[in-house]
Amino acid sequence: MxxxxxxxxxxxxxxxxxxxxxxxxSINPYLDSDMQSRWYDFGGDAIIRTDSYIRLTADRPSQMGWIWSRVPLTATNWQIESEFKVHGKNNLFGDGFAMWLTKERAQPGPVFGSVDKFEGLGIFFDTYKNNRPGVVFPYVMAMVGDGKTYYDKDTDGKTNELAGCSARGLRGASIPSMFRITYFQDKSLKLELQYKNEGEWVLCFEVSDPPTLPQAAYLGFSAETGELSDNHDIISISVSSLYGPPAGSTNNAGNNAGSRNHKMSSSRxxxxxxxxxxxxxxxxxxxxxxxxxxxxxxxxxxxxxxxx
Incomplete structure (x- = not known):
C-alpha cells in the first residue's frame, strides 16, 4: 500500500x-500576488494596469516601452495569438508597435522601441507612413533579420519586407483587435488579423517557404512614439506548440479560435x-x-x- x-x-x-x-x-504577462511577473520583464515607459492590459506607450510624445519573455520559445512549430489595442485622442498619431521572436531580448532601440540588426522574426504594426507611395496605413509586415541587416525606417521597411498587408481600421477598432501567427518550420508562416468583425479572421499573408527562425527565441513586444503618439496596449498573449495544422487555422470567418478569449485565457x-x-x-x-x-x-x- x-x-x-x-x-x-x-x-x-x-x-x-x-x-x-x-x-x-499561455504566458500570462500580468503581475502575480507578489507584484512580480513570473514569465516577463518590462522596461522603458511600459506600465501595467492591474489585470486589464500592458500599456507599452501612453498617448504622449517620445515614449518607448517593451515587454520580453524570460524563457525562450523552443518549439519547432507554434502559434502565437494576441489581443491588442492601438488608440488615442488625436487625429494624427504614431508610430506603432512590434511583436518579436528573436535571439536577443530586452534591448531598447530605434525599431518600434527595440534594437536594430536583430536576429529572428519581427512583425511590425506600423501606423505612421514615412515614405511608401500607394500603400494604405496602418500597414502590418514581417521581416526576418540576420543580425546584420538594418530595418529601413525611411521606407517603412519596404527594402527588407518578407510579406505584409494594409489594415485600414485596425487602429481604434470597435471590436477586440487580435492577431494570430502560425509557423511550421520550412513549410509556412501565416498571419491572420481580427479587426473588422468579431470572430472574423482576415488573412494578412501566408509564406509557403519561410526563412528558418532561431531554435530558441524570446517573445517580446515593444512600441514607440515620436512627435506623434498613441496608446499601444497588449491585452492578452497565448502561445501554443503545434503538432499538425491547428483547428480553424484557415482564413474563413467564425471559428472557435477566433472567438474572444477571456483575459489571459489558457491555451492547451x-x-x-x-x-x-x-x-x-x-x-x-x-x-x-x-x-x-x-x-x-x-x-x-x-x-x-x-x-x-
Missing part, C-alpha cells in the same frame, strides 16, 4: 507539472495533453497493481485462516 500511495503521489505531481508547463504556454497544447495522458496511464497502472496487491494479500490471509 505504501508503494501504491507513492506511485499515485508521483503521478499526481507529474500531472501538476504538466499543467504548470501548459500554464506557461497537444504536447502537454500528451504528457498528461502519459501520467494518467501511470496512475491507472498503479491502481491496477495496487488492487491486485490488496486482493492477493486478502487471499493469503483467508487461506491461512482455513488452515488453522
Amino acid at each position: 505504501r508503494f501504491f500511495s507513492s506511485l499515485l503521489a508521483l503521478g499526481l505531481a507529474a500531472c501538476a507539472w504538466a499543467a504548470d508547463e501548459d500554464d506557461f504556454k 497544447s497537444k504536447k502537454s495533453g500528451t504528457w498528461t495522458w502519459f501520467f494518467m496511464k501511470i496512475i491507472l497502472l498503479g491502481l491496477v497493481a495496487g488492487g491486485g496487491y490488496i486482493g492477493y494479500t486478502a487471499w493469503r490471509a483467508n487461506k491461512r485462516s482455513h488452515r488453522f
Whole structure:
C-alpha cells in the first residue's frame, strides 16, 4: 500500500507539472500576488494596469516601452495569438508597435522601441507612413533579420519586407483587435488579423517557404512614439506548440479560435495533453497493481485462516 500511495503521489505531481508547463504556454504577462511577473520583464515607459492590459506607450510624445519573455520559445512549430489595442485622442498619431521572436531580448532601440540588426522574426504594426507611395496605413509586415541587416525606417521597411498587408481600421477598432501567427518550420508562416468583425479572421499573408527562425527565441513586444503618439496596449498573449495544422487555422470567418478569449485565457497544447495522458496511464497502472496487491494479500490471509 505504501508503494501504491507513492506511485499515485508521483503521478499526481507529474500531472501538476504538466499543467504548470501548459500554464506557461499561455504566458500570462500580468503581475502575480507578489507584484512580480513570473514569465516577463518590462522596461522603458511600459506600465501595467492591474489585470486589464500592458500599456507599452501612453498617448504622449517620445515614449518607448517593451515587454520580453524570460524563457525562450523552443518549439519547432507554434502559434502565437494576441489581443491588442492601438488608440488615442488625436487625429494624427504614431508610430506603432512590434511583436518579436528573436535571439536577443530586452534591448531598447530605434525599431518600434527595440534594437536594430536583430536576429529572428519581427512583425511590425506600423501606423505612421514615412515614405511608401500607394500603400494604405496602418500597414502590418514581417521581416526576418540576420543580425546584420538594418530595418529601413525611411521606407517603412519596404527594402527588407518578407510579406505584409494594409489594415485600414485596425487602429481604434470597435471590436477586440487580435492577431494570430502560425509557423511550421520550412513549410509556412501565416498571419491572420481580427479587426473588422468579431470572430472574423482576415488573412494578412501566408509564406509557403519561410526563412528558418532561431531554435530558441524570446517573445517580446515593444512600441514607440515620436512627435506623434498613441496608446499601444497588449491585452492578452497565448502561445501554443503545434503538432499538425491547428483547428480553424484557415482564413474563413467564425471559428472557435477566433472567438474572444477571456483575459489571459489558457491555451492547451497537444504536447502537454500528451504528457498528461502519459501520467494518467501511470496512475491507472498503479491502481491496477495496487488492487491486485490488496486482493492477493486478502487471499493469503483467508487461506491461512482455513488452515488453522
